[in-house]
Amino acid sequence: MTAEETAEETAEETAQVSAQGRAVGTPSPRVDGRAKVTGSAAYAYDRPVDDPVYAHPLQATIARGRVIAIDTVAAAGVDGVLAVVTHRDAARLADTEDAELSVLQSDAVAFRGQFIGVVLGETPEIARYAAGLVRVEYEEEPHDTELRADRTDLYRPERVNEGFATDTDEGDVDAAMEAAAVTVDQIYTTPMEHNNPMEPHTTVAVWDPGGGFLGDARLSLFDSTQSVHAVRSTLARVFGLRPDQVRVMSPYVGGGFGSKGMPHAHNVLAVLGARAVPGRPVKLALTRHQMFSLAGHRTPTIQRVRLGADEGGRLTAVAHEAVEHTSRIKEYAEQTAAGTRMMYAAPNRRTAHRLAALDVPVPSWMRAPGEAPGFFGLEVAMDELAVACGLDPVELRVRNEPEVDPESGRPWSGRHLVRCLREGAVRFGWEGRPAVPGTRREGRELVGLGVASSTYPYYRIPGSRAVVAYDGRGRYTVRIGAADIGTGAWTVLTQIAADALGCPLGAVSVEIGDSDLPRATVAGGSSGTASWGSTIVAACRAFRHAYGEDPPRGAEAGGEMPRDPDAKRFSMHSFGAQFAEVRVDADTGEIRVPRMLGVFSVGRVINPRTARSQFIGGMTMGLSMALHERSVLDHRTGHVINHDFAEYHIATSADVMDVDAVWLDEEDVHAGPLGARGIGEIGIVGAPAAIANAVHNATGIRVRDLPITPDLLLH
Amino acid sequence: MDARITLRVDGRDRSLTVDTRTTLLDALRDHLSVTSPKKGCDHGQCGSCTVLLDGRRVVSCLTFAVAHDGADVTTAEGLVQEGEPHPVQRAFLEEDGFQCGFCTPGQICSAVGMLEEVKAGHPSRVTDDLTGPVTLDDEEIRERLSGNLCRCGAYVNIVAALREEADS
Ligand code: FES
Ligand code: FES
Numbered sequence: 001m002t003a004e005e006t007a008e009e010t011a012e013e014t015a016q017v018s019a020q021g022r023a024v025g026t027p028s029p030r031v032d033g034r035a036k037v038t039g040s041a042a043y044a045y046d047r048p049v050d051d052p053v054y055a056h057p058l059q060a061t062i063a064r065g066r067v068i069a070i071d072t073v074a075a076a077g078v079d080g081v082l083a084v085v086t087h088r089d090a091a092r093l094a095d096t097e098d099a100e101l102s103v104l105q106s107d108a109v110a111f112r113g114q115f116i117g118v119v120l121g122e123t124p125e126i127a128r129y130a131a132g133l134v135r136v137e138y139e140e141e142p143h144d145t146e147l148r149a150d151r152t153d154l155y156r157p158e159r160v161n162e163g164f165a166t167d168t169d170e171g172d173v174d175a176a177m178e179a180a181a182v183t184v185d186q187i188y189t190t191p192m193e194h195n196n197p198m199e200p201h202t203t204v205a206v207w208d209p210g211g212g213f214l215g216d217a218r219l220s221l222f223d224s225t226q227s228v229h230a231v232r233s234t235l236a237r238v239f240g241l242r243p244d245q246v247r248v249m250s251p252y253v254g255g256g257f258g259s260k261g262m263p264h265a266h267n268v269l270a271v272l273g274a275r276a277v278p279g280r281p282v283k284l285a286l287t288r289h290q291m292f293s294l295a296g297h298r299t300p301t302i303q304r305v306r307l308g309a310d311e312g313g314r315l316t317a318v319a320h321e322a323v324e325h326t327s328r329i330k331e332y333a334e335q336t337a338a339g340t341r342m343m344y345a346a347p348n349r350r351t352a353h354r355l356a357a358l359d360v361p362v363p364s365w366m367r368a369p370g371e372a373p374g375f376f377g378l379e380v381a382m383d384e385l386a387v388a389c390g391l392d393p394v395e396l397r398v399r400n401e402p403e404v405d406p407e408s409g410r411p412w413s414g415r416h417l418v419r420c421l422r423e424g425a426v427r428f429g430w431e432g433r434p435a436v437p438g439t440r441r442e443g444r445e446l447v448g449l450g451v452a453s454s455t456y457p458y459y460r461i462p463g464s465r466a467v468v469a470y471d472g473r474g475r476y477t478v479r480i481g482a483a484d485i486g487t488g489a490w491t492v493l494t495q496i497a498a499d500a501l502g503c504p505l506g507a508v509s510v511e512i513g514d515s516d517l518p519r520a521t522v523a524g525g526s527s528g529t530a531s532w533g534s535t536i537v538a539a540c541r542a543f544r545h546a547y548g549e550d551p552p553r554g555a556e557a558g559g560e561m562p563r564d565p566d567a568k569r570f571s572m573h574s575f576g577a578q579f580a581e582v583r584v585d586a587d588t589g590e591i592r593v594p595r596m597l598g599v600f601s602v603g604r605v606i607n608p609r610t611a612r613s614q615f616i617g618g619m620t621m622g623l624s625m626a627l628h629e630r631s632v633l634d635h636r637t638g639h640v641i642n643h644d645f646a647e648y649h650i651a652t653s654a655d656v657m658d659v660d661a662v663w664l665d666e667e668d669v670h671a672g673p674l675g676a677r678g679i680g681e682i683g684i685v686g687a688p689a690a691i692a693n694a695v696h697n698a699t700g701i702r703v704r705d706l707p708i709t710p711d712l713l714l715h
Numbered sequence: 716m717d718a719r720i721t722l723r724v725d726g727r728d729r730s731l732t733v734d735t736r737t738t739l740l741d742a743l744r745d746h747l748s749v750t751s752p753k754k755g756c757d758h759g760q761c762g763s764c765t766v767l768l769d770g771r772r773v774v775s776c777l778t779f780a781v782a783h784d785g786a787d788v789t790t791a792e793g794l795v796q797e798g799e800p801h802p803v804q805r806a807f808l809e810e811d812g813f814q815c816g817f818c819t820p821g822q823i824c825s826a827v828g829m830l831e832e833v834k835a836g837h838p839s840r841v842t843d844d845l846t847g848p849v850t851l852d853d854e855e856i857r858e859r860l861s862g863n864l865c866r867c868g869a870y871v872n873i874v875a876a877l878r879e880e881a882d883s
Contacts, residue, residue: 039751254817
C-alpha cells in the first residue's frame, strides 16, 4: 500500500519539532561508525565489480594551445591495453556548454593538466605504463597564469558565487575615509588552495549500450560525490540521456569540502572510457597529483580592506574589494567580500569583486567559499583598527554590532556574536592577553593571543524529497538521496526521523547516497541538515497524517521540503568567535598554536558529538590555511609545482594541539522546523585571522599574506 | 613480469599472481579485494594505506607486493576479533576520532603499530630520555601519528582516543 502525501504549507507542518524529542540533541554515535573504524565501509573504488578495466588519464603538458599530433600506436600495442581514447575518437557529447565538462571534444588545451586522453587497460600497471608511451605534439600559445591587482584586463563578473551581487555601494566611502579620525587601508592576500579531500575523486562507470526492442542505454556509476542527483542530471545532459537512464551510487564519501559538490571532468572522462568498453566497469581514480589540476581549487585573492572609524572605534566606513582569478574556459567568482556586507554597522559601505580570466584550471567551491578568504582580510583589518584606536579587539567588535542587517535592513533571526565573543573571552582567559604586542616572552618563545569573528549564511535549498516506509515489527525506512561526506548527516537524519516519527532511534534506518532514492540537494553550503532534515520531518508528518500511529506494513508516504517564509523576512546567519594562542620561537620563527577555542551560535545542535567534530575539523583546516597551505603556480609552465602532500602541506597531528569548540544553547525559531542553522563551514571562517592576530600580539609583526611562515617573522 | 606469491592477510592465506610493479596496497585492494587500506596519495605521504606488515606499521603503497612473499599482513578489518572491534577501534568510536572515515583504517593500524613501538621502548623525536621507557603523553602521540593525515581534522579526537588507550 502506498500513499503519496505532499506536505502542504500548514502551520502544523512548518511548526518546530518538539524540543523534548528523544534523539535530537543527544550525542548519538555515528550510524556508519563501525563500518568506518573496521574498514568495511566501501567507498567508490572499493565497491566490488566484475571484470574491471583501469583507466589512466593523459594530461596536457602545456598551459595553452592545441594538440597537433598524438601518437597512440605504441600504447595501443601494449598487451592488455583495451583502448586509447583521445579527442580524435571520443564519443561526441550532447551538451558542451560547460567547458570544464566538454572533455576530449577538440584539440584545444586551456590549462596545464587538462585531459587529452585516457588509456584503458586490464590492470592499473598496464594502463599507466602505456600512458607513458603516448607521444603528443603541441602548438603552444603564450599563456598567462599570474594574478595581479594591477592587471588591465580585470573584469566585473555579472554575479558572484551563490548569486550574490558583484558590487555594493552605500553612502560615500571615500568621503567617510577622508573624514575619519582613525583609518586602516591595507592589502591582504590569500593564496591558491586545494580542497584535497583524503579520498581522491573516483568514478567507476559502466556503460550498458542497451539495444533490442525499446532497450535503452544505461549508465551506472559508483562515484565519490556530495550530490548523486547533481551527477546524474549533469551527466544525463552531457551524454544526451534521460535522467532515469543514469544511476549514481555513493554511500560513503571520503571528504569533499566542496570539490565533490559538482561533477568534474573526470566523471565525463570515465564515461567516455566506459563507452569504449561497453559492459565493463571502468575504474578511474584521480591521483593526488592530478587533483591539483582537475578537481577545483580556491582562487588566490588580493583584498583591499579600508576601515574608517571615530576615536571610539565606531566604524564610519567599510570597504572590501577583492581581485581573484577564474579560468578562461569557465567562470567561477568567489564571493570574497560578500560576508563583509552584513558583518558590522557602518553608514558607508562598499564591496567589489574583479576577476582575471587566466589559463588556469577551473576554480570552484572550497569550504566556506567567500567567507574563508574574505574574513582573513576583514578580521585582520579589524585587529589593526583595534590597535590604531587603542581598543581591545573584543570591545571593538562589540561597539560595531549592528541592530539589523546593515545590507538588507532585515532583523536578525538570531545574531549572538557578542555573546560568543564575551563567552569565549572568559573561557579563553582573554584578560591575560599582553596589552602591548611583542612583550611576553617565555624562554625562547614569544606568546600572544588573538581573536576574530566568524559567520556563515543559513542556506536551506529547496528541491529535496523524502519517503518514509513502514517495514513492520516497529521498523521504518526513510529514503533520501542525501550524502554524508563525514559531516554526520547520516546519523543526524536518523535522529531527526526517529523524533519526527516518535519512535526509538534504533527503529529507523535511513538510506542515502543513491540517485534511485528520492532526489536530494547537494551536501554543500552547510545546508544539508536544514534542507534534508526539514524534508524528512515533512515526510514523517505526512506519514503519520495518513496512517496514524499504527500503520499497516508497507505503508509509505513522502514529503517535500517545506517552504521557508521566514528566510525572506529575516537575515539568517550562523556566528562565532574564534580565539587562538600562538607561540613563536624568537630564534627560528617557528609558530605553534597551543590553543584554539571557537564559540558558535548556530541555532539548535542536533548532535553535539558530530557537531563538535565539524567545528573543530573546520578550525583545524583554518589552522592549516593560516600556517601551511599554498599552491604554488609556476607561471612559466602554468603548473602547480607543489602538487602532492610532501609539498602542499596540510596540518597533521603534530601541528594541532588543543582545539576546542562550544556553542550557545539555543534554537533559531525562524530556521525551519529544526531550528538549526549550518555548522559545516563556519569553523574555518575567522580561524586564520585569529591566528594572524595572535601572531601580531606575540611578535608585533603584522602578517597580511597567508600562509604565515617562519621567514616572515625573522627580522 | 608476473610473480606468484602468498600473503597471509588478516589471518587467511591468499595466493595470487602479481605484476612485479604491483604495490602491496594494489595487491590487497585490486587483487584480493581487501579494501580497508585506502589510497590517499600512492606516494607514502598520507598514511591512508597503513597496514601492519609482520607486526610493524608500513605504508603499503610504498613497497612492492613481490617483495613480501610469505609475509603476514593485518589491515584494520583484521583487527576485528570474533566480531569485536579492537580496543583502538572502540576508542575511535567513543571519541569520534574520524569524520569521513577515509584515513581511519590507516590511522588505526598506525596507532596499533605505534603502541607496540612504545611498549618496546622505541624513542621518537620528542622523547627526552632515549634509553628509558617511553611515557605516552599527548606530545608523543601527536608526533608518532603525524604520518597519518586527516583532512577532516579529527586529530584532537584521535589523540583523545589514544590517550584512553595509553592510560589503560
Ligand atoms: S596512499 Fe600510501 S601513504 Fe598515501
Ligand atoms: S576522517 Fe576524513 S580524512 Fe580523516
